[in-house]
Amino acid sequence: MAKLFRAVILGPPGSGKGTISERVASSFGLQHLSSGDFLRENIAAKTEAGVLAKTYIEKGALVPDHVMTRLMLPRLVEMTRHSWLLDGFPRTLAQAEALNSACELDVVISLNIPLETLKDRLRHRWIHPASGRVYNMRFNPPRVQGVDDISGEPLIQHEDDKPEALVARLRHYKDVAKPVIDLYRAKGILHMFSDTETDRIWPYVSSLLSAKIPTDLADAQRATTH
Ligand SMILES: Nc1nc2c(ncn2[C@@H]2O[C@H](COP(=O)(O)OP(=O)(O)O)[C@@H](O)[C@H]2O)c(=O)[nH]1
Numbered sequence: 001m002a003k004l005f006r007a008v009i010l011g012p013p014g015s016g017k018g019t020i021s022e023r024v025a026s027s028f029g030l031q032h033l034s035s036g037d038f039l040r041e042n043i044a045a046k047t048e049a050g051v052l053a054k055t056y057i058e059k060g061a062l063v064p065d066h067v068m069t070r071l072m073l074p075r076l077v078e079m080t081r082h083s084w085l086l087d088g089f090p091r092t093l094a095q096a097e098a099l100n101s102a103c104e105l106d107v108v109i110s111l112n113i114p115l116e117t118l119k120d121r122l123r124h125r126w127i128h129p130a131s132g133r134v135y136n137m138r139f140n141p142p143r144v145q146g147v148d149d150i151s152g153e154p155l156i157q158h159e160d161d162k163p164e165a166l167v168a169r170l171r172h173y174k175d176v177a178k179p180v181i182d183l184y185r186a187k188g189i190l191h192m193f194s195d196t197e198t199d200r201i202w203p204y205v206s207s208l209l210s211a212k213i214p215t216d217l218a219d220a221q222r223a224t225t226h
């Protein structure tokens, strides 16, 4: 079997992790696992972890490490046979250490986006809750205002994208992320991208992954997509 590829994308809320992850998934065939989407699925399904997580997310707080790792590590075990890109997990040093003991990462992509840009984007972010599809009323608006392009269902704004929760989230992110970034830098797998536009970052991410993804894996993916 071809060697599997493991990547993580780090960045503050609104930095474009979800947007870039979707491009990675469609260009390189990696499975994209968004911890935010997975949490929202658990909240919608009222699982034990979901009910607990909801109380934190509504306050703009992080879900405790033991809840996150208990949710995510079993999900990763289900994806053992796939190459994947993790988005939103790990968020803290404790989560990064738990992930370390479960698997070895090949690449960490870190998005470094100015604070004003983040605030501006999140204010305009709307999602389709059933699918997790993300719109931005300016960057990628839906074809019909307020309505999902595919299902025709109404779009909503996350509780945690509303102004009250937003500022607390952005402030907290930096403190918590720094040791995670330092850990991956020390391991020599960190790749940092700084810009205000996803479209300018994407070509660099794409060429990094083209260089890093093992040729036999890329060949296998080409064979399945053509
Ligand atoms: N204006 C603008 N908006 C962007 C850009 N990249 C992503 N967005 C939007 O910004 C919001 C946050 O992006 P998302 O990928 O959800 O970020 P995440 O929170 O890091 O996963 C979404 O509404 C995106 O559509 C960009 O380059 N410019």
Ligand SMILES: Nc1ccn([C@@H]2O[C@H](COP(=O)(O)OP(=O)(O)O)[C@@H](O)[C@H]2O)c(=O)n1
Binding pocket: 012, 013, 014, 035, 036, 037, 039, 056, 057, 060, 061, 062, 063, 064, 068, 087, 088, 089, 090, 091, 092, 160, 169
């Ligand atoms: N590892 C994680 C991931 C998400 N979360 C929570 O879930 C929310 C939504 O996650 P997300 O990844 O969709 O959103 P962003 O905060 O990246 O925009 C976060 O704001 C956190 O409250 C967490 O506590 N810990």
